[in-house]
Amino acid sequence: MIDIGVDWKCDFGEENIKLTDIESGRGRLMEFKVFGTKECPECKASMKQLDFYLKRWEVSDQVGLCFYDMETVEGLVEGAYNEVVKIPTTVLVNTVGHLARWEGIVPPAVDVKLYLSDAIMERREKVA
Numbered sequence: 001m002i003d004i005g006v007d008w009k010c011d012f013g014e015e016n017i018k019l020t021d022i023e024s025g026r027g028r029l030m031e032f033k034v035f036g037t038k039e040c041p042e043c044k045a046s047m048k049q050l051d052f053y054l055k056r057w058e059v060s061d062q063v064g065l066c067f068y069d070m071e072t073v074e075g076l077v078e079g080a081y082n083e084v085v086k087i088p089t090t091v092l093v094n095t096v097g098h099l100a101r102w103e104g105i106v107p108p109a110v111d112v113k114l115y116l117s118d119a120i121m122e123r124r125e126k127v128a
Contacts, residue, residue, distance in 0.1 A: 028061075028062055028063055028064045029094060030062070030063045030064070030092055030093065030094045030099065030115075031063065031064035031065070031066060031092070031093050031094075032050050032063065032064065032065045032066070032090060032091070032092055032107075033068060033078070033092075033093065034046050034047055034050065034065070034066070034067050034088060034089075034090050035067075035070055035075065035078070035079050035082065035084045035087055035090070035091070036068075036069070036070060036088040036089075037069060037070055037071050038069060040087055042088050042104070042105070042106060043067075043087060043088040045106045046088045046090055046106045046107065047065070047067055049106050049107070049109075050065050050090070050112070051065060053109060053112050053113070053116075057113070057120045058120075059116055059120055063116060070084065082098075085103075086103045086104050088102075088103075088104065088105075088106070089101070089102070089103045090107050092115055099115055100115050
């Protein structure tokens with residue numbers, strides 16, 4: 001587990017539900033990948049804001065949130081794969097590929113909500 005000093009952890013173990021498990025009904029529609037360091041205030045702010053958005057819009061079961069520490073081997077490998085050159089960098093991916101990218105900023109709520117609109121609407125339909 002990677003702990004960034006707040007409440008978010010990313011499990012790289014095999015028991016972790018992968019984004020690609022969506023066909024089995026176990027996976028998630030999308031995933032936010034936040035790349036940063038433990039000491040970076042903007043990185044922590046990105047994680048807190050995204051966590052808040054996902055809980056507020058009740059889509060945390062459909063949209064994953066994962067922090068990659070760019071001071072670790074795992075973080076550097078994933079960062080290289082996602083062409084991260086600036087922190088924080090937030091990448092939104094689905095089973096097809098990258099949907100959105102924010103570099104050096106906390107993703108604005110209006111942008112996040114736009115990309116999550118299908119998941120939010122699906123959630124509302126299930127509740128209704």
